[in-house]
Amino acid sequence: MEPNNQLSEDDITAFLRANPKFFERHPELLINMYLPSTHGGGTVSLAERQQLAQRDKIRVLEAKMAEFLRYGEENDAISDKVHRLSLGLLAAQNFEIFTQLLIHALHDDFQVPHAGLRLWAVPQDSAHSDDVIFSGVDHELKAWTESLVAPYCGSRPGLELDSWFGEDAAPKSFALIALRGEKVFGLLAMASEDEKRFYPEMGMLYLNRIGELVSAGLLSYIESDA
Template identity: 45%
Template structure:
């Protein structure tokens, strides 16, 4: 009989939680309970009071927020730095165009900017449209590539980042562990790429699948515009 009575008055954790939520003034009316309640320390060092546990929980939340804020500031600073470099790159390209420099000068400018300003190990430029000046056809940038590769580049909706794709076999230095393939388009034709700018790095984490490509796209637009005058 005693056991049955005990079972009848037993309540679940959910019922306790529900009761406390529906009676928010419970602990005001029973304040002494707060000083009598002790919980296991989250750091495994015995028991602590409810108030201490709340303080620890609050500190943990603040610490998480501080880390998130620090990361946001870091990303903002990195984006500002990249934006400044893209701006400087665009000015270099405009100055080059204004001076009507030779095609090889433009290639060197692109390679040096990518390597020095954007920490890229190596750059490659491949163009499969014929140049306006037939003398440029002998330049390495206009060396024919297989159609499967040019079709793959054209099919990209955004720069490709990651390990070397099989379709680029024979084009990429084995020492490059991560790459970005940036398709190049004429302003009036965004459906068919006329070439590709390849950025390669010895760092396997430099260009990763899923990374943001906004600045790579901007660099591609700038290079495309600069190259269009030679096509």
């Protein structure tokens, strides 16, 4: 039986990898190579096929770059809003202005349809004791909030929150941020009827910053042992 001297595809692939300059020594072979077009319509030369592949890669890279630029612009816009909120809260002269500015900024700057705030702390000014913000919360909500290590984003977490946003509100997604000093003393809640507005995989950077900012500002209005 005569030996089979036919090269396999693996043999040819191995040879070309081991001899990367093979086509430099035999450029005439490239001229006669034709491959199916990636976009249909018959065959194209190897050089044309490579050009088409490069164009496809460039289109993909351009799309990714446009996406990165869009994300960058969105992040810059959010950063500016957080900065404005910071300046506003720092300039607040009393508790009423602080809380009104906070809710107003969430509604108007951040386009959050519903926002609510509850504090289970003792106000420094006893005149605020009857404010709804200092109204009692049940043990379940308090314990749940104290267990948060990061803002919660997603559907209703099984807590009674609708009364925070008014009778006509029917939110389907929530962003809930624990407010902390030495320990947790309150909860900032944001909500939307859009079930995709707040979702578990969304970025937490700015929510964390808002929580830290609001927490630091509110410490001036509650007793230190809260």
